[in-house]
Amino acid sequence: MKNLIISSISAVSLMFGASAYAASTVTVSGSTSVTGVMEVLAEKYQAAQADAVEVQGTGSGAGIRAANDGTSMIGMSSRAVADDELKAGVKQFTMAMDGIAVAVNNANGVQDLTAEQVKKIYMGEITNWSEVGGANMPIVAVTREVGSGTRGAFEDIMGLIRKINGQKVTAISPRAQVQSGNGAIKTLVANNPAAIGYISLGSVDESLRTVKVDGAPATKEAIRAGEYGVARPFVLMVQEDTAAEAQRFIDFIMGEEGAQIIESEGYIDVQ
Template sequence: MRTFLIISLFYGVLFSFDLEEFKKYKGVIRIAGGTAHIPIMKEIKKEIESINPDIKISIEGGGSGVGIKKVGEGLVDIGNSGRGATKEEIKRYNLVLFKWAVDGIGIVVNRDNNISNLTLSQIRDIFSGKIKNWKEIGGKDRRIVVYTRNRSSGTRKVFQKKILGKEDITKDALYVDSNGAMKRAVSVDKRAIGYISAGFIDKNIKAVAINGVLPTKENIKSKKYPYSRGLYSITKDRPKGLVKAFIDYLYTPHVQRDLIPKKGFIPVK
């Protein structure tokens, strides 16, 4: 039986890997899956296509489950996921997982909301629908509107496992299809609460501390904020050629030291 690999370390050869390497390739790379990955993927796409117009890279979202399924079925070359693939998925598709960054899952509200800290118990009661008005926890007299992601979302799966626990998300929750859509929804709805990739948190929304700890890069890196997850790019079998070059590029000093921190994530090296 074949085994899978989770690769999160630098190979010696990768230190010498440079963008110039892509000049010897041509072809198409199809990428789909986790939406937290998209800002990084778009930057890399721009860099590669600018140095070699014979390479075209397509990037789609859809969520981690979609990325895993599509790469497993051969519909894309790389499936992005904000969760590790299950043993069943790995065995079925012979997946190889490459972890290249660490991300946090943050609880976010509208900037107009005066709530800045919630306990884990309060968060669970809000998302399960037991707490229905912000005034119940010291906020303004407004109905709480819960925003969530669909079940294929890796962000949702990590939120469910690490924060929500055994509670179910209220049936009254409104659904959004990406981290970007979550940010937009929360930024315009003063009643809103949602969860999001920490890399997407900016001045347009407000991060809420959990038990007094905010989802900052420093707190995630030190594990003071424990609600984190890996960001993976996944291939079916070991990658070769252009796809391998793309995966290798994720571990270069430029991407690890510059691009990943710039986008709000923590590099693996």
């Protein structure tokens, strides 16, 4: 009987210990562009140890707020984050670089655009493909939603910001169609011969085609060489006193295995 009691206590202790460790969950939220590669990183990480990782694509703005408020252990942004956007005690670092690919339908004959032409298309000043060497058909410009890190980075890089009464506002035409997420833009562009959109380089597939910008292709090699200028960082934000399980996951992301996964997913590691 004594041995049975001891065995039972041991079993309960083992169960409690295992569940307590398994209950260590790393929460990550923010940019939908970063979410794809983060989910792959989380899957690989969880396969090797007991910590769980929960990833939510809520947008870069929400990721910055989550890091500031501590509602997520790790926040994600797909644009550069200004120091004054972060509260004291919150640090940031770049986990990868990503190109923003300007993409068109596979049936579109336009191969190359200048940055100025792309800007004018999104401002609504160039409205027909024939104005840039394409077929005679109206251009359907597709953009991301306000608050998207991809949109914020695209606006900054392409000069699509203007000031009104001292306030920065978008210069993207209100006629541009708004879509939430890379997937939605890909689907629309892939199914509309007149459409043009911008998406994360790591999201590009055969369903649509990228165009050169100022003669440079949207490739990792061109970004590394500084030739393709439409690129932005993938930023992670954590509080300085972050939990040990979150730090373990960050160490994995920023280590050699994380760098290999980032590269294999089509992004540029910064190790």
